[in-house]
Amino acid sequence: MGSNEFLFLLTGLKWTVLLSLVGFVGGGVFGLAIALMRVSGRPLMERFTSGYIALFQGTPLLMQLFVVYYGLALVGLKLDAWVAVAIGFTLHASAYLGEIWRGSIEAVPKGQTEAAKALSLSYVSRMRDVILPQAIRISLPATIGFLVQLIKGTSLAAIVGFTELTRAGNIVSNQIFQPLLVFGIVGTLYFLLCWPLSLYGSHLERRMAIAAR
């Protein structure tokens, strides 16, 4: 494998990172909305969001990408593969992050909400200044765990035809006929991306377990 092929893999890695970031940030914004609706106390909103979450947690990510990809084309939106895939990952991430953050919001002791209400803080201030800062701390290990899932999940964009790291690996492997070497390197690149995050996540988890004792 020459340096050209390796550089091509690195370009793929760049798109993997970008796709993960877009999915994570976009999913974070919508996920926060999902989580807040899920704990809003309004039956209609809660039922809708719990259905949304169940739909995404009960189907394969690959199918979600297919349906979004072909569904957008169907309603007449001529989008780049890149945009369609980014929308798919954003929706996927919003459901998972919404569920993780719902759990952490509910894990904040009830007294905090009651105290904020007793101080007659508005809903926005209660969430922004009291509940969410504590919930974010609680959710951090699971959120990082999901980020790792998401980075690994972006490899499925290869099947839809978007050239990120895995598809770059497919292309190079078809050119130089050394699949083991190529996928070994591709796997190593993913590992270097995900492992530090996993270590950081389990470090946070251990620290919180000690603090909770």
Place this chain on the structure above:
Amino acid sequence: MNYKLDFTPVIDGMPALLMGCLGTFLLAICGMALAIVIGVGGVILRDSRFAPVRWLVKAFVEIIRNTPFLVQIFFIYFALPLAGLRLDPTPTAIIALGINGGAYAIEIIRGGVQSISKGQIEAGLALGLHKAQVFRLIVLKPALRAIFPSLTSQFVLLTLTTSIASAISAYELTSVAQRIESDSFRSFEVYGTITLFYLVISWVMMRFFAAISTRYFSYPVK
């Protein structure tokens, strides 16, 4: 929007799709069985007296958990023939699913074993129970109970992951759907329908596991 949804290819292909569901079940069940074997074996080896064996298990778990399944299945697909094993895509997919699920199972089962304290075992022996009784009643059942929720949700995930096995054209629901799609170009209809199939499959599995849990594990802890 001037596109008319047309489900005829889906309806015509329904027998093939239902067979594909069976293929998905086969992949999932064989994958789970292999994952349990690897999980139990890995937990035993992880406490081995030989440090290199322990490191090997830890490295295996970290590598599998931090790389995508798609890359793993490609790697195994190309590596098995080099190791002298010429297998069809479907058995290859089962091996890949088992290895992937096994790495997660090692972590989950280890947590269950650690949740049994030594004092419980000693107390059981002091009460005059047989070693076999101690293992069955004091170690196995509570450990199973402790790991059951996370192990079964991992199994549901594994079942959903089988769709990725279509990348090496193993026989399962997604690859059947891909064939119908490439014949009819009704992509949205086909994939939308089998997405619902997957939703039903994972819902049935969750119900099934929940029923087992209430049947065998719903006794009070303290």
